[in-house]
Amino acid sequence: MEAKGALGVALLSVISLISQVNCQEAVLHISNGSLVRDYCLVFNHSWTPLEETLDKATTYKLVNLTSTVLCDDSGVRPEVVQGKALVVMRGECGFSQKAIIAQKLGAKALLIASNTTLVTPSANESEYPKVLIPLALMRYRDFLSAERVFGEGMEVKLYAPQYSKIDLNIVVLLLIAIATVALGGLWSRACERERLKSFAAGGGAEEHKTDSSRVLYSPLNIIIFVIVMCGMLVLMYFFYNVLVYIIIAIFCFATASALFSCLDAVLDLIRCGTLSFSVYNKNLSVRSILLAAVCITVAVIWGVYRNEDRWIWILQNLLGIAFCLNFMKTITLSNFKICVILLSLLLLYDVFFVFITPFFTKNGVSIMVQVALGPDASGEKTQGNMVEIPAEPQPPSEKIPVVMRVPRFSAWTQNLCGLQFSILGYGDIIVPGLLVAYCSRFDIWVNSRKNVYFISCVFAYLLGLVLTFAVMLLSGMGQPALLYLVPFTLITSAVVAGCRGEMRQFWTGTTYEVLDSSREPLLPEGRTDRSIGESC
Numbered sequence: 001m002e003a004k005g006a007l008g009v010a011l012l013s014v015i016s017l018i019s020q021v022n023c024q025e026a027v028l029h030i031s032n033g034s035l036v037r038d039y040c041l042v043f044n045h046s047w048t049p050l051e052e053t054l055d056k057a058t059t060y061k062l063v064n065l066t067s068t069v070l071c072d073d074s075g076v077r078p079e080v081v082q083g084k085a086l087v088v089m090r091g092e093c094g095f096s097q098k099a100i101i102a103q104k105l106g107a108k109a110l111l112i113a114s115n116t117t118l119v120t121p122s123a124n125e126s127e128y129p130k131v132l133i134p135l136a137l138m139r140y141r142d143f144l145s146a147e148r149v150f151g152e153g154m155e156v157k158l159y160a161p162q163y164s165k166i167d168l169n170i171v172v173l174l175l176i177a178i179a180t181v182a183l184g185g186l187w188s189r190a191c192e193r194e195r196l197k198s199f200a201a202g203g204g205a206e207e208h209k210t211d212s213s214r215v216l217y218s219p220l221n222i223i224i225f226v227i228v229m230c231g232m233l234v235l236m237y238f239f240y241n242v243l244v245y246i247i248i249a250i251f252c253f254a255t256a257s258a259l260f261s262c263l264d265a266v267l268d269l270i271r272c273g274t275l276s277f278s279v280y281n282k283n284l285s286v287r288s289i290l291l292a293a294v295c296i297t298v299a300v301i302w303g304v305y306r307n308e309d310r311w312i313w314i315l316q317n318l319l320g321i322a323f324c325l326n327f328m329k330t331i332t333l334s335n336f337k338i339c340v341i342l343l344s345l346l347l348l349y350d351v352f353f354v355f356i357t358p359f360f361t362k363n364g365v366s367i368m369v370q371v372a373l374g375p376d377a378s379g380e381k382t383q384g385n386m387v388e389i390p391a392e393p394q395p396p397s398e399k400i401p402v403v404m405r406v407p408r409f410s411a412w413t414q415n416l417c418g419l420q421f422s423i424l425g426y427g428d429i430i431v432p433g434l435l436v437a438y439c440s441r442f443d444i445w446v447n448s449r450k451n452v453y454f455i456s457c458v459f460a461y462l463l464g465l466v467l468t469f470a471v472m473l474l475s476g477m478g479q480p481a482l483l484y485l486v487p488f489t490l491i492t493s494a495v496v497a498g499c500r501g502e503m504r505q506f507w508t509g510t511t512y513e514v515l516d517s518s519r520e521p522l523l524p525e526g527r528t529d530r531s532i533g534e535s536c
Contacts, residue, residue: 024120025389025417026050026160028111028138029057032150039146040417041111041158042118042389043136047128048099050136050160057157060085060109064152066143070098078105085109085156087143090116096123099131109133109158113140118389118417134158165473169406173424176404177465180321181433182458184328187265188437189454191329192444217334219341226345233353236371236400244374244398248303251401255319256299258326263291307396309419313405320404324426328433332441335509336493339435343486346431350480369478372425374399389417402426428468428481432461432489439493442506453506456496457489464488 026041043050051057061084068075070086071093086107088098095112102110110133112121118137136158146154216222236243267287275286302315333339353368361367374397403423407415439453464485472479497506 026136026158027054027416028136028142029054029157029159030062030146030150030154032153032155035149037146037149038416039138039142040118040389041136041138041160042120042417043134043158043160044121045160047121047123048131048133048135050134050158052159052161054157054159057159058108059155059157062087062111062154062156063107064147066113066140069093070101073101073105076105082106083108085111085158087111087113087138089140090114090137094123094127095121095135096127096131099133099135100127103131103133107133109156110135111143111156112137113143114138115140163408164410165476167422168409169422170469172406173404173422174462174465174469176317176321176406177424177429178458178462180324180429181328181436181461184325184433185436185440185454185458187325187329188332189440189444192441196444214330215332215334216338216342219338222338222342222345226342226349229346230349230353233367233371237367240371240374244400247400247402248306248398251319251323252299252303255302255323256295259295259298259319259322260291261326261329262322263295264288267291302401306401307398309407309421313407313421316401317404317406320401320426324429324433327430328437331434333434333438336438336497336507337509339438339493340490343431343435343482343490346427347482347486350427350482354478354480368480371400372403372423404429424481428465428485431482432457432464432485435489435493436461442509445509446502446505452500453493453496457493460488460492461485 024042024045026043028039028041030037030039063081063084063086065076065081065086065088068088069090069092070076070088081102082105084107086102086105086109088102088110090112098112099110112135114137118139121135121137123131216225236247272287274288298315299319302312302319305312306316333342350368354366357367358364361370363370403425405421405423408420408422436454436457439457440451442448443451443453464487465481467488468479468481468484471484493506494503497503
């Protein structure tokens with residue numbers, strides 16, 4: 001056991017080491033003995049590398065020369081800057097020229113304050129060996145802020161910690177996705193059980209009239225649905241600036257309704273009572289009114305503060321979970337054939353709009369990424385050799401709220417320059433979730449006490465999601481998650497049905513002859529295919 005434990009620790013250490021990445025963002029640590037502040041820097045780690053930890057970084061006195069661009073040494077006395085770090089303004093000459101002059105004056109580090117976009121500093125290859133001191137860009141507004149806080153007696157350290165590709169936020173996204181899919185399947189199962197009980201009691205017709213679920217049982221409906229999705233995505237690409245506000249309004253309404261449905265089900269589960277009263281011969285529930293007020297308030301708060309990245313992602317994820325759960329409970333697939341058609345078409349849809357459309361777009365960004373990330377898509381940071389960071393606060397860019405968003409917890413250096421997020425689309429939860437919900441209902445139909453279909457499908461979804469993130473981390477590119485989730489879930493479900501000898505029934509969703517007396521179906525003998533689907 002000890003050997004296995006040591007092997008596991010060693011494997012994790014190797015993975016962590018391999019996943020360490022040098023980035024172009026760094027930290028300017030300023031102090032005056034009592035106060036401490038950290039600010040964003042952009043540097044070139046292959047040209048002027050910095051220490052990786054604060055403890056190893058050298059402390060310099062900072063000299064304010066923002067009155068000059070340091071394209072020559074006129075007006076600068078060497079004894080003022082000897083052995084210190086300089087901060088000068090950007091412009092009029094190249095980065096290397098400023099650095100070489102600073103070196104001649106005896107400076108030990110050079111900071112270039114910029115009012116324009118911070119970019120990774122570069123120069124002609126012949127000039128790289130001439131620069132021997134640390135060189136980095138900072139926001140001019142950050143320097144003014146530091147000057148107000150610290151005054152003239154500033155001491156600085158420059159360092160660039162490595163960050164790991166493997167971040168805790170991936171685990172959070174995994175937990176959100178798995179929990180949502182599993183809960184959606186369990187909720188769908190509970191609804192199916194209640195429908196079957198109602199049908200057995202003779203209330204099937206009345207139940208069907210009041211049921212809010214929608215059943216997809218026609219392949220033609222599935223094809224039309226996918227075509228409409230393609231059309232909507234293309235429209236969003238070309239008319240993003242207008243349609244984004246319509247989508248936001250729809251999102252607020254839909255998520256408020258979904259949150260109400262979820263919370264109402266929870267209150268029913270814990271048997272929370274209701275107090276009713278009548279107004280104009282209409283019965284109203286106090287619980288429903290209070291619950292509706294809370295849900296509308298939550299949706300309005302999100303709508304008002306939707307661009308506050310520091311905390312609004314929590315609320316967006318909460319509303320997104322409610323939306324996905326309600327969707328999986330409301331939309332039901334009648335049989336495995338419909339599941340195969342829907343998931344296969346959406347797999348092709350996902351792959352086409354992620355991998356193929358970049359060949360047709362002007363900026364080389366896929367339509368899917370452009371719509372998901374909005375105006376920030378073309379300026380998306382990569383793990384390459386160049387970064388661009390705005391020097392001044394930018395007006396918030398509207399984004400379509402169709403993703404789960406979790407900030408990178410370990411990349412705090414990059415977060416100084418701009419909060420970094422990992423995302424997972426609602427479709428990557430809902431689409432496989434519809435299959436999980438069908439498997440969960442089928443367990444009821446065949447009276448599977450171990451819930452083998454449901455558990456197998458959820459486990460396959462977990463494996464597919466893990467593979468998605470693994471490929472994303474190894475390739476450094478966003479992946480169409482359905483490319484991995486659809487094969488994993490469909491194949492696993494089909495294998496389970498085949499091994500249990502129930503493939504025919506699983507494929508058609510029809511009432512079937514009992515093959516094992518110990519596993520009696522809950523369906524009445526005379527029930528038709530249509531009644532199975534419509535009652536869900």
